[in-house]
Amino acid sequence: MSDPALVTLRGASFAYEDGPTVLKDLDFDIREGRALALLGRNGSGKTTLMRLLSGGLRPRTGQLALAGQPVSYDRRGLTRLRTTVQLVLQDPDDQLFAASVAQDVSFGPLNLGLPDTEVRSRVGEALAALDITDLADRPTHLLSYGQRKRAAIAGAVALRPRVLILDEPTAGLDPDGQERLLVTLASLRESGTTVVMATHDVDLALRWADDAALLTPSGAHTGPVAAMLARTDLLERAGLRLPWGVAATRLLRAHGLPTGSAAGPRTAEELALLVPPAASPVTVTGAD
Structure with missing residues (x-):
């Protein structure tokens, strides 16, 4: 693939305190402009990998780089990373905390110290992008599950990241909610956002993604989605079906x-x- 790698992990290993090694000597690329599906069995390290890519965790060994420049884990380096890469967790209740949708979406831009006019502009754009403008003043605890998913994604979009990583974004949504979310993701891609989606749904991955990354005990295997999801040997090692x-x-x-x-x-x-x-x-x- 000739697309440039915007985010790269090289030789990355990670183990939680007093726990086994989750990832070892992992190489991983996010290529700009490509929709990437991240797949693997429970316990394969998908969540750990996403947190490493977004700066929530720091690799014990190896290096994370943005556009070829190593990430430093000081305040300046993490700000650069988190304004480039945003992670949205599977459960929106792990991210939503403000009284209203607009207040929640505004948190990231306010935390960057942006002026009020810029914050309002970004919040408006993010709400419109997720088709929840009419929910701006709605208390977050009164939202449906699908609305909470959209509000959590809007909070990430308000930071205008170049890469948006979504952990099981369609989990818990009914078919109509899934379709509406996929339309939204297509719109975000058209506006220049690179989207990475972690999912167990191989059919969704085949339909939606350009590339697939299969996490197996031997590492991450990445390539064009149709070719990767036809590899029965890798699917078996990743705990996935055809x-x-x-x-x-x-x-x-x-x-x-x-x-x-x-x-x-x-x-x-x-x-x-x-x-x-x-x-x-x-x-x-x-x-x-």
Whole structure:
């Protein structure tokens, strides 16, 4: 892949105090402009990796860099990192704390010492981007789960990060809520934000991402999403199943049917366009 690596981890290892090593000698890249799905079994280190990338944790060994420049973990270095990379946790209640949505979204820009006019501008933009402008004055404890998810993401977007890392953003949402969130993420990508999504949903990853990173005991394996999610050896080591889209592509090709793109169908709608309509049922009547 020729896209430049905006965020890089090299030789990173991490272990929690009095615990086993979670990640060891890990190399990992976030490439600007690419939608990246991060996948792996529970306990594989996804959350630890996301916290390392966003500055919530510091690697015991190895180095984190932004645009090729090593990150320093002093106030200036962490401010630079956190205005470039923002992490949104899976449970929005772990991030929301202010009385109203607008107050919560304004916290990050205020913490940067921005003038009030700039803060108001950023809050307005973030609320509009997440389609929750009408919730600006709503108490956060009165929001639905999906609204709280959007409010938490808006708080990160208000900092205008170049990279937005989302931990299981669709978990707990109904199908309509998932679709609305995916539309929002597409809009953020169009505006220049690079999005990384941690998920267990291989079908969602195949549909949404450009690239996939599979965390296995031997490290992170990254490449184009269709190719990575067809690697049954890596999927097994990562504790994941084969996506239905990959299975459908194999079935179509086994029967000599066209698969559209080289990657095959990535959504049910794409599959429906490839499969010819079923023949009209034949009515069989008894003999006179």
